[in-house]
Amino acid sequence: MPNTAALQTKIEQTSLYSTIEHYVKEFAQEVNGVLFIYSADAPSYLEKQIRGILESQPGVSFELWSGSEPGSYAVLLPGQPLDAVHFQGLLLKQRIHDIIGELDLHMTLSSFPEQGELSEQVLKQMEESTKLSPSGDIHIFSRRELRSSQSRILIVEGDPTVREFLQIRLQMQGYETAVADNGISALELIESWNPHLVLTELNLYGIDGLPYIHHIQQLNVKKAPKIVVLTEQRVEQTISLCFQSGVDDYITKPFSPVELDARIRRCIY
């Protein structure tokens, strides 16, 4: 009996995915935004609310389905590129919170073909990751989740604002990232996690500057990571000493994120 139920769900699911695929073909838009919403303790009127909120948005056409499980919904936003879907998502989340109050809401969104080819397989992954995503964060489903091998980058930065930015940015580029906020835990992470590249500030708690760079190179790892320094420190002597100690690139703040991307790419490949 439970087997049949599972089978039943599976069929329903597959049909949901194919319905979405079908709609995408029918609308024949260049881009298509997809948004999955899941809430374990959703009130029954949530669907109506979502519909109402989306309808009140000017210039937004959408299609809404409820998923197999209660509290699970899929939204198709034809014609919307990733940033627009993302913004719709956060508006939706804020409005729902305004109306219903605190509610544990999971969201995964993406836009195709920006983030890859739309297929049933991808949609299935998206829906699953919605349920599994731990925080109330809005999750952007990106190409990297489909790729198996990625370059690992360790971000070492004391300033939380910059740290957050670098992490978001590098993740969107498809790198696997880890963060450390001080020199000591950075050294530990390099040893245990073996990153391909360390993107680091020079000015850190615990250990910093040249001794820190020396320590990285003396660590017992199979392959020494590339080191890219991103720092406020602009004293020429320090910069040249850094290069002498084997730093691969040195970027001073304020920095241009586009340039940073390029430099990291050059170091990794």
Next chain:
Amino acid sequence: MLIYGLFAIYYVMTVNTIYFSIMAFSFRNILTIFRRSAYSKYNTLSGSELVPSVSLLVPAFNEELTVIENVKCLLTLNYPTYEVIVINDGSSDNTLGVLREEFGLEPLPNPEIRNSIDCQPINAVYYNPQYPHLYVIDKPNGGKADSLNAGINLSHYPLISSIDADSLLEKDALIRMARMYMENPEETVAIGGDVRIANGCLIENGAVKEVSLPRKMWPMFQAVEYLKAFLGGRIGWSSINGLIIVSGAFGLFRKDYVIAVGGYRGGYPGEDMNIIIKLHRYMLENKLKYRVAFCPEAVCWTQAPDTYRILSNQRKRWGRGNLKNMIENYDMAFNPKYKVMGLLTMPYNIIFEALNPYFKITGLLALLGYTLMDMTHWRILVVFGLINILSGYLLSVGALILEELAFKRFTKVSDLARLLLFSALKFVGYAQLGGLWRIQGHIQFLRNNNSWGTMTRTSWKEESKAAKTA
């Protein structure tokens, strides 16, 4: 007897009135202080080639427990160009050994020591090119002043900063001071930093992570005392350029002037006050425009003595050094040539600081005797007591308001309540002990007892463990 008693009452009122005026100056400046630190970004400055380079001098005598942590902390300051010079002052413990092992230091074969100032001959200078900004001097015991002089002789940069080996600097402390220096580089001869009590705080990776008040009684009293002295007193004194002391725990100096006045004076404690008095004297006698500034936003955390014995030794030492400085420089007092220094700071320090306990105690005795003769006059005794306590308490409250206006370092409401409580409790016992210790210090001075007393330390790690479990 009554006359003397009344005199004592008015003496106390005068002291406190002066203190109130100084605090009024503090209040006048506090918003500027708040704004200049709130509206500055230090991180751009801290990477700039344009900031003057500094030599940090760290005298260490029997500090094997804390010295590694402190040096590590000093090596990670937010500052573009600086060097750390640790001076091992003939420690009998393994201070030098732990340093050498931790940083892999080797003796420099031919270190270049400039003999700008006389000091004891040194044994060796240790260095490791992997830590290009760290030097350790090993020399026979000669006292703190002598160590600092040796450090000056090795130092390579135009500014020097003296730092106690039992203190932790905040990452931004030095750059904040340098900013103040850069605002007026020609006239600034010395800048003092704010010293706060680290007991009870959570320390991680050589930095204070969470600010909290000490749990033990003695450090708690000192925390209250330091707040009052630094925020209430020094901000005010510095605004009229009458600052007589830059704490030995953390101060920044122009090396050329320190050398010009002959460096630090050895032999007695109180070398931190002595160097400032000498700088004042030198600048005034040579008719140079100058300022001795105080930078309360540059914070240095220090371990306060937490037992009676150590605390009393420290205070006796201060009393001794203070008296020596006053006697050495009595000619400056009431001499208009020395401006604020001669007309206000020195007289204040002699009459109202050094001699304070004598007046208070004799005044109390006189009134006590008077009351004993005729019990109906008890009221005058009460008035004397109340004036003492209330005006002192008011000053503490004032200092807390200053703290709250500009820094807000204590986040909990309970901390505020505790500060207020201990400010009041201070008058039952602690304040009197303070007077007693000062007198004992004076007696030691007169009997020519010049021992340093004992000072034991706990390592920062244990401190921090205690803070975590609390």
Next chain:
Amino acid sequence: MYTHLTTAIYFIYVCLGLIGSGIVLLFAMKFNHLHKMKKSRQYLQKHHDYFKFIQSHMNGNSELPLPPGKLKELEGRVIQQKFIEWIDQFKGEFREKLIKLCHDAGFVRKDIKLLDSLFYGRRIAAAYRLGGMRAAEAVPRLLQMLKSERYTPLTIVVARAVAKSADNEEQLKEMLQHLLRHGKPIHHMAADIVMETRLDASRLLLKLLDDENQDLVKVALVAMWGQAIPEVVPSLDRLVGAEQTDVRAEAVKLYLSSNPVLKDDTIKNLMADKDWEVRATVAKSLGSLHAAGSIPLLRSALKDPNWWVRNNSAESLAKLGETGFEVLCQIAMNGTGVERETAMYHIERAMLQDQEHHKIDQMVAYNKKKLLYERYFGTTERRPVRQIAAVGGDYTA
């Protein structure tokens, strides 16, 4: 007799009153502050998704959307604060987009209005934030502020705001003039401030070098440090002969950093300059210039009364191949006093440093030096640290 005490008793009452109100004030301030902190945290949490959105899509082609919903006073401040933090960290297109966002959200307009507030505190806070938002339209008003105020630590705050926001060079120059009119030698600070500009600073600095105001010239010289471009050489040529010592010293430093071809005569003159900073700079640069006549000059500079000159000369000698190194060895053997001290120190330093080189040619050079070293001093002997009494002392540096 109680009349004697009247003053004392009033004193007590006043104290009591002040203590009472002080304590009330303290707790009020504490609670207010804690409440504000809590609110700010809540707002940060509320807009967490929005912040993440901005960071994810800053490089898109479309404009960045305003924060959703109607913002409360503090809420706006929290968001503005975040924008300013980003603007400070980024360059280029990202920064421009965020600046525009600050405009569109009305933050700039609001703060410009605050510049006319009756409270000084609000004016200065607004000035700081306007600088953070690079608000060009606020510059004239900020310059007005600089002009009318006396010199305090907060002058620097306003000056920085101007430097960050200015959209033409004239404004920067005017800012510098206001900043330096107080007669304080704050050229390094001023240079640091000017370099915060979004504009191409090198053109401005070039112009400042030819200004008749010596203060502006100094600022330009200091600010150019490390980025001397060929175009400055003519101006520097002139400034190297300047009257004012510090201008001359800075000019020489900058001049030499551009690796010029120096005539022997020029070197000679410069090494005989009466300012030690000039001599020290020249001595340092001779190490990399490989000019023929420099070795004898450096040799005699080891006797210079100034420590930096001696030190740099010895360093340069150690860099000038075997001949230079041998000169050092000779002095260490036969010289006296400070000259010998300096030479010995730098010989040891050179021997220590060179050991670390791994390349073949460096090894060869090192081995040659080592041979020289052993010829003069033998192989095993360790010389103890010497000490001379501080008679006459060395007051330099």
